[in-house]
Amino acid sequence: MDKDIIVIGGGPGGYTAAIRASQCGYKVGLVERDALGGTCLNRGCIPTKALYKNAEVINTYKELSEFGINTNSEFTIDVGQIHARKGKVMDGLRSGIEELIKANKIELYRGNAGFVDKNTLKIELEDGSEQEVTAEKFIIATGSAPIIPPIDGADIDGVYTSDEILSFKEIPQELLVVGGGVIGMEIASIFNSFGSKVTVVEFLPKILGQVDTDVTKRLQPILKKKGISINTSTGVTKIEKDGTRFKMYATSSKTKKDMEFEGDAVLICTGRKPVTEGLNLDEIGVEFDRKGISTDENFKTSVDNIFAIGDVNGKGMLAHIASNQGIRAVEHIAGIEVESKGDIVPACIFIFPEIATVGLPEDEAKVNGIEYRTNKFMFAGNGKAMTMGETAGYLKLIASKEHEDPNKEVLLGAQIMGPHASDLIHECTLAIANNIKLGDIKNVIHAHPTLSEVFIEALTGLVGEGIHSH
DSSP: OOEEEEOOOHHHHHHHHHHHHHHHHHEEEEESSSSSSSHHHHHHHHHHHHHHHHHHHHHHHHHHGGGHHHHHHHOOOOHHHHHHHHHHHHHHHHHHHHHHHHTTEEEEEEEEEEEEEEEEEEEEEEEEEEEEEEEEEEEEEEEEEOOOOOOTTSTTTTTHHHHHTTTTOOOEEEEEEEEEEEHHHHHHHHHHHTTTTEEEEOOSSSSTTTOOHHHHHHHHHHHHHTTTTEEEEEEEEEEEEETEEEEEEEEEETTEEEEEEEESSEEOOOOOOOTTTTOOOHTTTTOOOOEEOOOOOOOOOOOOOEEEEEGGGTTTOOOOOOHHEEEEHHHHTTTOOOOOOOOOOOOEEESSSOOEEEEHHHHHHHHHHHOOOEOOOOOOOOGHHHHHHHOOOOEEEEEOOSSGGGGBBEEEEEEEEEHHHHHHHHHHHHHTTTOHHHHHHHSSSSSSSSHHHHHHHHHHTTOOOOOOOO
């Protein structure tokens, strides 16, 4: 065999798995047909967060007078410089991955891979030649791609997916967004800050489906005030282009009325699908469907020496899930068995204000008849948030309700909307993943003034000992 383990796909799951395999003493190969870093680094997490920072700076500029800073002129946006900065961030991270691949003595194959049999890959290399490589084990980490829904006109030039819009040439005056999930709302929020009039059309009854209803109800007026129009329970039926303008037709399932929207650009964000094309999975007996490659709890496929991690197995389309699964798959191969915390996954939504969630949502607890107690603490009651001028939102904790003494209960879930929610969620994650009792957390000192005090205030409120709430 050429290698002990070959990983197909160099995204967060793939390169992490390859590095962990090398650390475990295996001879490793990594196949990547595009740029290292996958969707996350090249068309997703990193470029959107770079643009999010641009948007954050613009939002701060608009509020300078509140902080006693006066300017004499309006700002202008240099699209070229925005992309240059974004590209510099991405290039730096890609270079870092390449160095890690070299340092861990992982052989990198650049090209498209397909299975010949369960131990052999044929790789079509960048120079047009072909190479066959063999291995004892394979880890498929080929990620996902945007779904294009069967909407008449969805393939018109100028109708973008999240892959293309991140390379925008100019900022549209009016942007139409089809899909109110995480990706759609993040991009909508960014372009709204850039000055676009944004209209979001969502087929489901609410935006951000994984977020509790009470959070989205409080969020929507905030977004409306910023100039983002949201239309839920609305299905797009057709998209037309007239010169440089787009017209989008839709129907509301609530009012049964037909609707029309106009804009300079259309973004379609209606989900993602696993990438399995070209792998020849049928020929070697790997079971999969439109949701992804079927795997067991150790990410082993129906073929015992082939594993699948990340977006391609459909268990959760987040970069940090892929990385965690890559490590767990390799450690299983190596006989290293550790207690998994993989079912407790924080998720972050980078809009204004930020949202982060982990564990059991309150909506789900209600539907499943789970007894629980909940408490919120508003950022408006936090000294640090007030000094920052970012008081919108709250931190909500959901706890078990099995004992008369709430100190004996544990956290089940958390939902945060407010400043630095993406950073604050991890204290909640640690508490949930390790079943730490409320009574063991409540006396842990939190520095003042910090945003983290919102967590301890919400938690002490759960046990009836909140100081700054009533």
